[in-house]
Amino acid sequence: MTSDPTGHAPAPARAAASTPDGFVPTGPRLLPGTPPRPAPRADRVERPSITATPDGPFIVRGDVEIVTPDGTPVPRDRRTVALCRCGTSTIAPWCDGSHKITGFRTER
Amino acid sequence: MTTTPVPDTTVLTQHPMTLPEARGPFTAALLTALRDGAPADHLADLARAAVAAAEDLVRDEDVQLGLFVLYELHHGGIAGVDDDREWDVDLLTARAVLEEAFEAVLRERVALPERPEPTADAVAAALFALTAEDGPPRLARFIARQATLEQVRELLVQRSIYTLKEADPHSWGIPRLSGRAKAALVEIQSDEYGGGRPQRMHSAIFARTVRAAGLDDAYGAYLDDVPAVTLASTNAMVLFGLHRRLRGALVGHLAAFEMTSSIPSRFHAEGFRRLGFDDDACWYFDEHVEADAVHEQIAGRDLAGGLVEGDPTLLDDVLFGAAACLAVDGWAGQHLLDSWTDGRSSLRDRS
Numbered sequence: 401m402t403s404d405p406t407g408h409a410p411a412p413a414r415a416a417a418s419t420p421d422g423f424v425p426t427g428p429r430l431l432p433g434t435p436p437r438p439a440p441r442a443d444r445v446e447r448p449s450i451t452a453t454p455d456g457p458f459i460v461r462g463d464v465e466i467v468t469p470d471g472t473p474v475p476r477d478r479r480t481v482a483l484c485r486c487g488t489s490t491i492a493p494w495c496d497g498s499h500k501i502t503g504f505r506t507e508r
Numbered sequence: 509m510t511t512t513p514v515p516d517t518t519v520l521t522q523h524p525m526t527l528p529e530a531r532g533p534f535t536a537a538l539l540t541a542l543r544d545g546a547p548a549d550h551l552a553d554l555a556r557a558a559v560a561a562a563e564d565l566v567r568d569e570d571v572q573l574g575l576f577v578l579y580e581l582h583h584g585g586i587a588g589v590d591d592d593r594e595w596d597v598d599l600l601t602a603r604a605v606l607e608e609a610f611e612a613v614l615r616e617r618v619a620l621p622e623r624p625e626p627t628a629d630a631v632a633a634a635l636f637a638l639t640a641e642d643g644p645p646r647l648a649r650f651i652a653r654q655a656t657l658e659q660v661r662e663l664l665v666q667r668s669i670y671t672l673k674e675a676d677p678h679s680w681g682i683p684r685l686s687g688r689a690k691a692a693l694v695e696i697q698s699d700e701y702g703g704g705r706p707q708r709m710h711s712a713i714f715a716r717t718v719r720a721a722g723l724d725d726a727y728g729a730y731l732d733d734v735p736a737v738t739l740a741s742t743n744a745m746v747l748f749g750l751h752r753r754l755r756g757a758l759v760g761h762l763a764a765f766e767m768t769s770s771i772p773s774r775f776h777a778e779g780f781r782r783l784g785f786d787d788d789a790c791w792y793f794d795e796h797v798e799a800d801a802v803h804e805q806i807a808g809r810d811l812a813g814g815l816v817e818g819d820p821t822l823l824d825d826v827l828f829g830a831a832a833c834l835a836v837d838g839w840a841g842q843h844l845l846d847s848w849t850d851g852r853s854s855l856r857d858r859s
Contacts, residue, residue: 453805454629455636477708478699482802490774495801497770500640 455506457482457495466493520712522672524585525728528577529858531736532570534558538577538602542589548598555605565613566839569856571606572736572743576669578603579746583676584727607747611754614744618831626820628813635760635808635830639767642834647841648772650848651779660783661721662854663776665730666844668718670742672727674710675700677742680749681758688814689759696762696803696811710799713792717780720789733855741840748829756822759815760829763807768834769800 448462460466460481466474474493482495486504489496527543530536534554541548555574562568580586581594593599624634651660681693702708715725724730748758777793787794812830816823847854 451805453809454633456805457801459802459805478799478802479703480695480699480802480806482798482805491798494798496774496797497801497804500636501771 452485452506455504456499457485459483520706520709520715520725522584522727524587524589525580525726525731526587527589528573528728528731531573532558532568534570534574535577538574538599541599542577542586542593545590545593548596548602551598551602552605555602559605559609562609565609566617566740566836567736569736571610572739575603575606575610575743575747576731576739578606579743579750580728582746582750583673607751610740610743610747614832614835615828618828618835620824620827620831623823623827626816626823628809628817631813631816631823631826632805632808634827635763635812636767636804638827638830639764639834642768642838645768645772645775647845648775648779650845652775652782653779655779655783655848657783659848660779661723663844664718664721664723665733665855666738666840667714668723668725668730669728669734669738670745671714672711672718672725674714677745677749678758678762680746681755681762684752684755685759685815687818689811689818692806692810692814693759693762696766696806699799699803710792710795713795717785717789717792720785732858735843735854735856737843738840741836744832744836748832754825754829756815756825757829757832759807759812759822760826760831761833762829763804763812763826764830764833765837766800766803766807768837770797770804773797773800 446462448460448464450464451459451461453459460483461479466476466481466483468474484492484495484498485506486499486502488498488502488504490498527539528535530539534551534557537551537554538548540546541551558568558570558574559565562571565571577586578599581589581591581599585591621634621638624630651663655663675697678693679697682690682697685693698704700710702710702712706712718725745758745761748754748761773793773796777790777797780790780793812826816826844854
């Protein structure tokens, strides 16, 4: 290790500012003339998804607003939520596991 | 419908627990070695003797407390004990003696369900079926309808041993898994740990319930009051968590744990409200009704199912871990019900 009177390690050499597919890492721009950051690639944007679980709720991942019939957003405290599908939840629109008591089936 | 209470700014910062009282020859020697920073080369022999002397390892106070204390060296630590003791070879050797015997007892007593196909759907379905077989949650229904204030306080004391570090044993699984199963475990654990908001960590929300009941939320405050059968329930999780070999069992354990949580939590909330606890005190239970209805789906399909799809040789251990969870938690719950039915406290008699 080279000693540096300021106590800082020497700055590592920086790699090229962009990868072959045009992706530019975030962070301060070090080289003059670095191309501007391109728009996020479509295949890298997380799209919301809804999983219909067998005999269970809909699992919702991603940026989806859940609203009441009058359009009021339902407060959402977690990233991934389960929406009631059987109609017996006591905390609708969320699932509370009641489908397991009522024997709800999604396929027959 | 209740609204989620606004989190206060209290962040639950935990400190290493204090050393408990010894419960037999093994823990007497263990606690002395830890307290004095003394060599532990005689402990493996004492562990063998403790195992040989135990009539029922699951309910043996000396064995289960010994294992619990040794495990705590890997978690929050113990006040006055050098953190280096975590990797003291003599302590690890003694721990291995207890673990081997405990695992053997679990494997002997826990009945495995029929093997499903090694697909995510079939594994999830088998786990949901297994956890449904357990029948109605009798302890939770007792809490909802009949438990006295003194009894629900006992429940909190019993639960405090695990719940004030809720989710920690399963986190050992994260670096041992990959792909779909790993992402699923992290998704569940992130929610357990508050999604980046320390006030929302389940252990911190539980601490509010503990304080509302006039109890101490310091980790391990009630360790001396809690019997072996309760410690066995936490020890089983940590046993699975600390051994890569048992990662299938750890995953099965978590799946069964999540699958038997949301409905009992609803009953618990009912009981605590019946006894006059407010929304803030019941938040912990309300949170688990909603959270675990999500977690059980992720745990069944993506975590357990994903793990078995990736490595079908782990199927039997996933089933073992799930069945072991139902068994050990069932024994611990039964102890509370039996005690209360007989008009006794479920806590240890320390007189």
